[in-house]
Amino acid sequence: MTLRKIGRILSAWIGLGVIAAGLSSPADARIVRLDITRQEPAFGGRNFGQVGGYVRLSGKAHGEVDPNLPQNAIIQDIRLAPRNARGMVEYVTDIDILRPADPDRGNNILLFEVHNRGRKLMLRNFNDGLAGNQADYNNLTDAGDGFLMAAGYTLVWYGWQADVAPGDGRLTLTVPAARNPDGSPLTGLVRAELTTATPAKTLNLSSGWFTGLTHASYPTASADNRTAFADGFLPTLTVRARQQEPRVAIPNGDWSFGACNDADGVTSGDRQICLPAGFQPGRLYELIYRAKDPLVTGLGFAATRDLAAFLKRRDKDLAGTANPVFRRGQRAIIMGTSQSGRMIRSFIHLGFNRDEQGRTAFEGALPHIGGGLMPLNVRFSQAGRAWGEQVDHLYPAYDFPFTYGRQRDPLTGRNQGLLDRCRANGTCPRIFHVATALEMWEGRQSLGLTDPMGRRDVTDPANVRTYIMASTQHGPANLPLPAAEPFGVCQQQQNPNPHIWTLRALITGLTDWVVSDKAPPDSAIPRIADGTLVAPDQVRFPPIPANAYGNVRRPQVRMLRVTNPLFQLDYGPGYVAADTSGVITVEPPRQSTAGYGLLVPQVDGDGNDVGGLRSLFLQAPIGTYTGWNLGRKDRFEDGFCSLAGSFIPFARTRQERLDTGDPRLSIEERYPTPAAYAATVKAAAERLVAARYLLPDDAARLVGRAETEGIRLGP
Missing domain, CATH: 3.40.50.1820 (Alpha/Beta hydrolase fold, catalytic domain)
Known part of the structure; x- marks a missing residue:
């Protein structure tokens, strides 16, 4: 050595x-x-x-x-x-x-x-x-x-x-919890948007669309909602059927902090709200109150x-x-x-x-x-x-x-x-x-x-x-x-x-x-330059009529080109927007009139996106898959159905689609035989594997399913 x-x-x-x-x-x-x-x-x-x-x-x-x-x-x-x-x-x-x-x-x-x-x-x-x-x-x-x-x-x-x-x-x-330097409770403004899936008289102060019973509530600094604080602040509760509608005030005499009880009274508390008339589904209730004991x-x-x-x-x-x-x-x-x-x-x-x-x-x-x-x-x-x-x-x-x-x-x-x-x-x-x-x-x-x-x-x-x-x-x-x-x-x-x-x-x-340090797969995104990323009013979505494909009755697809506009929001001087940090002192926030430019994916004749990473299920489609859906009657109707897209299957036969008035080709017109469908799936899988958007073992599994199970008639 x-x-x-x-x-x-x-x-x-x-x-x-x-x-x-x-x-x-x-x-x-x-x-x-x-x-x-x-x-x-x-x-x-x-x-x-x-x-x-x-x-x-x-x-x-x-x-x-x-x-x-x-x-x-x-x-x-x-x-x-x-x-x-x-x-x-x-x-x-x-x-x-x-x-x-x-x-x-x-x-x-x-x-x-x-x-x-x-x-x-x-x-x-x-x-x-x-x-x-x-x-x-x-x-x-x-x-x-x-x-x-x-x-x-x-x-x-x-x-x-x-x-x-x-x-x-x-x-x-x-x-x-943070405290004031003298050890006293720290207080501040909280806006709690309250929703419920079923009628209820009592909700936690944290009862939002995504939170509810799974999140702790910030306690109110005073359980008395009818007496103003020394600086004049008084909590408020409002309701509206849609985000865009005006807020309607619910008088403070009609609700209380605490839980409604069986004796038509209220058990006072600092983490719940009681509304004897009842909170209803499909409504946005907005409580603005002074809370205490903010967690770090x-x-x-x-x-x-x-x-x-x-x-x-x-x-x-x-x-x-x-x-x-x-x-x-x-x-x-x-x-x-x-x-x-x-x-x-x-x-x-x-x-x-x-x-x-x-x-x-x-x-x-x-x-x-x-x-x-x-x-x-x-x-x-x-x-x-x-x-x-x-x-x-x-x-x-x-x-x-x-x-x-x-x-x-x-x-x-x-x-x-x-x-x-x-x-x-x-x-x-x-x-x-x-x-x-x-x-x-x-x-x-x-x-x-x-x-x-x-x-x-x-x-x-x-x-x-x-x-x-x-x-x-x-x-x-x-x-x-x-x-x-x-x-x-x-x-x-x-x-x-x-x-x-x-x-x-x-x-x-x-x-x-x-x-x-192996080079990663290329990005896959829609782009302005190639026309796959466009303004909502430029989306060429096909007219899809009401149908009963597969014995499921569906309404006509209504393409309203809803967006989720973004404006500057002012939460007060203590909020640092550059870091999404700080102290909120203005609720609801003040909203500017100048908005940002939002774009969405362009679609093909079926209503499916043409840009981005198109999966095997999109390259061998059996229906239209969207990134949006609308709220039904009494559930924020015609606004976005939160976090939901849509699936509208193709007709199974040419005659069925013609009878329905559907411009999208039927399953039998796309895939005349099970072998034709399997070949389409296999070709898509090969393209995805080559781009490293699908693993070879997973490709083999999905192609095998297509070959043994035949044409998919359901999602």
């Missing part, structure tokens, strides 16, 4: 010693204690290919944040939070981890999911054939076909949203950062408890769906992908159906709210910047991009931004593809790829679809066009990019 080789070996051992010493250094610790309360074989000891079995580890991670570090200064109210004896602000997050029983068989990737309002969605998004309901998904009772496990990922779930209520396996985060919810960003840093880089906590997933050289990818995708975008935007030691927390990020931003770093944050055209329309969710790259906003005069902070310190992850056609229609997603006025295409930065899944809705409709009206709260059956096969290919592509 040469002296040079001996020197290299000694240097390597010395380097490992330095690394090991650093891993045990208290100065590196922000997750100070790990409590694993449950460890057991996952999924009944099932094996997943060459990776083998999995172990499930559950418990809590105890963290603390130094409020004096520059990285943490942006956290709203961090200086008003109580501190421990070390001057730190503490939090506790639930953790739930699945890792290979034999870590050597894993792929060395920690795949974090940002939960959606406490719910685990990752297995449903990637593993085919998952059994059960959402509570089963939360409790990890089934692995479906085990796609993520067979690939060797270590899966990490944790709590980040402090107002999520426990129950049904939801993940929670415990953070302190921005700590959810810090918990995300710190848990990634700990699990990747530390072998044990300060008490010596071993990190159960530690392996040197691991990479971390963060993914999240809908609300959780917006959280990831804000996490990066606010600079939290740089940990307290200045290192990159996540090497990869996959925000899925998560356009816009997350108002987590706002006093009295309501992070469970969204950005609907009818529901949750006025909550902060779509402040400029809209794009990852930097550009100028002519309405605010700001020059910004979501990657400004991470670019400045070299901690940007590689990003796959994945959205649906519904985000284009209802979710303002075109602002991520163009300049703010919708006049020209923009280019993503080199570390970003964008994929718009053509003719899909926010989350695919569950099968079987309802066979008779009413179709839920919508006018048409919802869109079942799946995301799963595309997502499996994309997580594989992102992993390859992060681990081995």
Whole structure:
């Protein structure tokens, strides 16, 4: 052995010693204690290919944040939070981890999911054939076909949203409430949009379209709604049938804080509202009240950062408890769906992908159906709210910047991009931004593809790829679809066009990019330049008549070209729109008259999108799949049916479509024989595999179904 080789070996051992010493250094610790309360074989000891079995580890991670570090200064109210004896602000997050029983068989990737309002969605998004309901998904009772496990990922779930209520396996985060410097309760303005699916006399103050019983309410500062505060403020309750209609005041004598009781009275309380006349479905009730005890919810960003840093880089906590997933050289990818995708975008935007030691927390990020931003770093944050055209329309969710790259906003005069902070310190992850056609229609997603006025295409930065899944809705409709009206709260059956096969290919592509620097699949988006991204009044949607295809009666499709307009919203001088952070003092917000330029996908003669990533189901269609649907009578009629697209099947025969007056070709005209249908599916699968938008094994599975099951007559 040469002296040079001996020197290299000694240097390597010395380097490992330095690394090991650093891993045990208290100065590196922000997750100070790990409590694993449950460890057991996952999924009944099932094996997943060459990776083998999995172990499930559950418990809590105890963290603390130094409020004096520059990285943490942006956290709203961090200086008003109580501190421990070390001057730190503490939090506790639930953790739930699945890792290979034999870590050597894993792929060395920690795949974090940002939960959606406490719910685990990752297995449903990637593993085919998952059994059960959402509570089963939360409790990890089934692995479906085990796609993520067979690939060797270590899966990490944790709590980040402090107002999520426990129950049904939801993940929670415990953070302190901010207080005034003298220790007295901190109060402020809260606007609670209240909705209900069934008539009710009592609602929680958090009872929104997406929140309800799953979210804790901010308590009112006074349960007396009829006596004004010293400064003259008096809470108000209004109602309207649609977002665009005037608010109608409900007199304060007609409602109370608390719960209606059986004796036609009220049990006073500070987290509920009683309306003896009853709250009705299909109505927007808006309560504006003075609340107390705001949670320091921005700590959810810090918990995300710190848990990634700990699990990747530390072998044990300060008490010596071993990190159960530690392996040197691991990479971390963060993914999240809908609300959780917006959280990831804000996490990066606010600079939290740089940990307290200045290192990159996540090497990869996959925000899925998560356009816009997350108002987590706002006093009295309501992070469970969204950005609907009818529901949750006025909550902060779509402040400029809209794009990852930097550009100028002519309405605010700001020059910004979501990657400004991470670019400045070299901690940007590689990003796959994945959205649906519904985000284009209802979710303002075109602002991520163009300049703010919708006049020209923009280019993503080199570390970003964008994929718009053509003719899909926010989350695919569950099968079987309802066979008779009413179709839920919508006018048409919802869109079942799946995301799963595309997502499996994309997580594989992102992993390859992060681990081995393999070039990712090309972005797939509609564009102004090629006419696939247009103004809503330019969409050439076919006239689809009322029909009874498959013995299901459907009304005529009404293309009203509804949009979800975006204007500047003024929440008061304490709100920092550039960071979706701060203190809201104006509710409802003041709205400017100048709006941003929103565009939508152009369609073909069937009404299916022509731009973006066209899945196998769109290339061998059996109907029209849209990214929009309308609300039915008494349910925000003719506004967007929240988060829903439409599915309208083709007629089965030429004669049936002619009798109906349908301009779209029938199934028999498209696919004269089962073999012709199978050939169409196979050709589409080959194109998608070549572009790396479909995995070869999944292509073989889908083609095999077409060959053995024949022409699909239902979604």
